[in-house]
Amino acid sequence: MAFLDFLKKKHSQKERTRxxxxxxxxxxxxxxxxxNVLRSEGWDVKVKGPPPEIRTxxxxxxxxxxxxxxxxxxxxxxxxxxxxxxxPVQSSLxxxxxxxxxxxxxxxxxxxxxxMKLTVEKKTMTIVNxxxxxxxxxxxxxxEMVAKPLSDAPAPKSIGHTLCGYALQLAYEEMIxxxxxx
Amino acid sequence: xxxxxxxxxxxxxxxxxxxxxxxxxxxxxxGRRIPISRGTPAxxxxxxxxxxxxxxxxxxxxxxxxxxxxKGSRRLYDHLTKHLPKMTFEVITxxxxxxxxxxxxxxxxxxxxxxxxxVLIADAGFMYAAKMSGQAGAYDLFTPDVGxxxxxxxxxxxxxxxxxxxxxxxENRVQELIERAYEHDNAAHCLLVKGKxxxxxxxxxxxxxxxxxLVETLEPVGGTGDTVTGIVSALVASxxxxxxxxxxxxxxxxxxxxxADPTPATQVIEIIKHIPRAMTxxxxxxxxxxxxxxxx
Numbered sequence: 077m078a079f080l081d082f083l084k085k086k087h088s089q090k091e092r093t094r095x096x097x098x099x100x101x102x103x104x105x106x107x108x109x110x111x112n113v114l115r116s117e118g119w120d121v122k123v124k125g126p127p128p129e130i131r132t133x134x135x136x137x138x139x140x141x142x143x144x145x146x147x148x149x150x151x152x153x154x155x156x157x158x159x160x161x162x163x164p165v166q167s168s169l170x171x172x173x174x175x176x177x178x179x180x181x182x183x184x185x186x187x188x189x190x191x192m193k194l195t196v197e198k199k200t201m202t203i204v205n206x207x208x209x210x211x212x213x214x215x216x217x218x219x220e221m222v223a224k225p226l227s228d229a230p231a232p233k234s235i236g237h238t239l240c241g242y243a244l245q246l247a248y249e250e251m252i253x254x255x256x257x258x
Numbered sequence: 259x260x261x262x263x264x265x266x267x268x269x270x271x272x273x274x275x276x277x278x279x280x281x282x283x284x285x286x287x288x289g290r291r292i293p294i295s296r297g298t299p300a301x302x303x304x305x306x307x308x309x310x311x312x313x314x315x316x317x318x319x320x321x322x323x324x325x326x327x328x329k330g331s332r333r334l335y336d337h338l339t340k341h342l343p344k345m346t347f348e349v350i351t352x353x354x355x356x357x358x359x360x361x362x363x364x365x366x367x368x369x370x371x372x373x374x375x376x377v378l379i380a381d382a383g384f385m386y387a388a389k390m391s392g393q394a395g396a397y398d399l400f401t402p403d404v405g406x407x408x409x410x411x412x413x414x415x416x417x418x419x420x421x422x423x424x425x426x427x428x429e430n431r432v433q434e435l436i437e438r439a440y441e442h443d444n445a446a447h448c449l450l451v452k453g454k455x456x457x458x459x460x461x462x463x464x465x466x467x468x469x470x471x472l473v474e475t476l477e478p479v480g481g482t483g484d485t486v487t488g489i490v491s492a493l494v495a496s497x498x499x500x501x502x503x504x505x506x507x508x509x510x511x512x513x514x515x516x517x518a519d520p521t522p523a524t525q526v527i528e529i530i531k532h533i534p535r536a537m538t539x540x541x542x543x544x545x546x547x548x549x550x551x552x553x554x
Contacts (some may be wrong), residue, residue, distance in 0.1 A: 078302075094390040094416050095359045115296070127339045142416055143357050143386075146330060167414045173421055185521035191418035192403040195478035195522045204523035207296075207480035208405065210382030210418075213326020214353045215269035215297030218480050237326030238356070239419040 088241070096115060096165040097142030099152075100130055106157050107136045113155045114140065114148065130161075130168045141212060147237035151181035173243070176250050184253070189246035201226045201255060227256060260515025261318045261345070261376075261384050263338065264298025264353035265330055265385070273333055275281075275341070277316040277496050281305045283527055284406065287319055296481030298309040298353045300526045301381075304488030307533040308510065311541065312496040318347065328356035332381075333471040335361035341370035346418035348374045351491040352384035353484070357417070362394065363385035366396055377494050379495045380446065390416055391446045397446035401487045404432060404453040409443055411438040432457055433464055450490060456512075465501055468508040471516040479515075481526030485512040489533065510536045513524075 089167045107123060114121045119140060126137040140148055142164055164170050173190035180186075184204065186195040192214070195205040202225050206218035212248050214234045221229045232245040268475075285292040285299055285306075294303045298321065304316050320338065324330030334354065342365070349370070362384070369378065380388050381401045388394050389410055402410055409418040410512050411434075412425045417433035425435070433450055435460045439445040439447045448465075451457040454468040454477075489510050511529075513536035518529045 094392075095357060095387070097416075135392050141328070141358070147327065164414075164416045164420055166416050168423065170414060170416075170420045172419055175423070180476060180521045181478070185430065186522065188405075190421070191403070191409070193478060196318070197523060205478045205480050205525075207478055207482070208403065210354065210357075210386055210406070211326055211330060212265040212267070212297075212324040212328075212356055212383060215265075215295060215299075215354065216325040218296050219267050222480075237328075239417045241326060242278075 092141075093165045094215060095142055096139050096255040097145060098124075098137040098139060098163050098168060099148070099159040100126065100137050100161045101157070101159055102161065104136055107138060109155070110152055110157045111138055113152060113157060114138070117151055121147070123220065125166050129194065130163055140208070143238050145239055146233060146242040148168055155217055163212065176247070185251070187247045187251050187254070190243035192243040192247050193250055194244060196226055196251060196255065198255070203229050206244065209240035209244070211240035213237045213241045214244070217241060217244055226251060259315060260298045260305065260349045260351065260491055261317055261320065261347040262298065262302055262353065262491065263334070263355065264301065264319055264333070264350045265324040265355060266299060267295075267297060268323045271321070271330070273322040273330070273337055275320045276318065276336075278306065278319045279316055280301050287321060290389050294527050294530065296484060296526050298484070300481040300530065301353055301486040301488040301491070303353070303527070303530045303532055304485035305492045306348065306487045307530055308492035308537050309495065310342070311534050311537040312492055314495050315504055317495075318523055321420070324356060326356070326357065328504045331356035332358065332361060335365055335407065339364045339368045342368040345372065347372070347376045348497045351379040351381070351487065353487065354382045355384045357374075357383045357387040357390065359387055359391045362391050363393065364365045366391075366393055376387055377395065377500065379487065379491055379494065386417060392443070394444050399413050399450060399490065399494075400446040401452065401483065401490065403483055404451065407432065407435045407439065407449070407451050411435040413442040413444060414532050416422060419533040422432070436464065444510045448500045448504060449510060450486070450487055450539055456508040458501060458503065458508070466513065468505065471512050473512065473520065474519045475522050475524070476515045479520055479524050479526060481527065482515065482529060485514070485526060485529060489537070501540070506540055510540050513539065
């Protein structure tokens with residue numbers, strides 16, 4: 077069938093690793109510890125040699141499902157084996173979006189980071205909407221955060237799991253920086 | 259029949275498949291009640307609301323609980339690979355699923371075994387996986403917002419979070435981003451780009467734009483992208499071409515948004531309530547246009 081031939085032809089190794097990321101660590105013993113932690117939590121991870129542009133002296137990295145970066149980071153931080161950095165396998169020079177867009181609606185303020193938007197009512201500092209994104213923790217994050225004061229709502233990094241959750245965390249931090257200065 | 263594949267934000271929600279009904283502000287699937295909030299439940303509610311005006315039968319849904327760990331999505335992917343080849347659907351819409359290239363490709367193989375091949379619509383996480391897999395061309399319609407369009411246009415980006423700065427989404431560069439997405443084979447046959455101005459596009463270029471009514475306060479409302487995908491799914495299921503359905507869906511969604519008179523704090527259910535009225539008006543207008551064209 078032509079439809080399937082199209083799929084087979086294009087299903088290359090490069091495409092199979094497009095949704096993977098590399099976790100980069102200080103040294104090999106951290107790589108081994110992190111691998112054990114992630115495997116014991118059920119993740120499908122592989123230890124590999126890093127591409128030249130991200131070699132830091134350590135000659136191993138861990139390949140993991142990049143979409144789940146937020147969850148992976150949280151688990152590794154809890155185990156005190158946080159990575160030095162995380163990069164996409166597809167292109168290790170790619171960096172997370174770090175630009176914020178702010179839109180003032182008078183009584184409401186919206187901040188966008190990458191594909192995620194967070195909106196609060198200025199008077200009450202209550203989160204009124206979460207929009208954007210496509211990973212399945214987005215509806216969950218909206219459910220847990222909307223209608224709660226910004227100061228009491230759970231941080232996306234504490235309950236989110238994916239890159240969309242990570243982007244929402246950045247919007248959340250920027251909103252706190254602007255609206256709840258310490 | 260239309261099938262919708264997606265997730266609900268409850269970890270313990272089991273994998274359920276069946277026809278979905280809507281009673282007041284709740285979806286009912288196999289005896290389970292699902293509140294209508296943003297995400298796939300909002301898409302389904304919009305599909306049902308639009309479908310009632312169109313005379314469609316109830317949509318079939320494959321739903322599973324997933325709060326972002328991907329466990330539910332992977333169970334659903336596995337289920338789809340086994341069951342889709344035995345099913346007959348005219349349209350399948352894929353929505354909030356954990357993006358996973360390997361599982362996406364297995365599902366695409368299963369879709370290839372379906373006879374006749376259904377019209378394929380993808381949004382949200384499944385659209386991300388379709389792009390990452392290099393198989394965007396197997397789909398009939400993607401419904402990205404402008405930020406997601408930038409991700410489709412960036413052949414390197416594995417997720418919108420990693421879209422390169424020089425490609426970053428700007429409303430005034432939509433046409434350029436559409437061209438770039440097609441240049442790298444990262445777009446479906448048709449695109450419905452949701453933004454301040456909506457674009458309906460294909461490989462040959464922009465087919466139509468919709469910028470009225472413009473309701474600025476809809477931008478922060480979570481779920482307005484889900485509703486437009488739900489509406490276009492219902493229109494395609496009623497045998498309207500993908501391109502025309504995209505144009506009509508954009509207009510219906512905007513009109514429903516206008517009727518809801520939203521603030522940035524409005525929840526998506528308030529917009530869904532106005533879809534039947536908006537759909538009725540847009541279909542009446544379409545009918546008048548067709549009749550006057552035939553009379554000439």
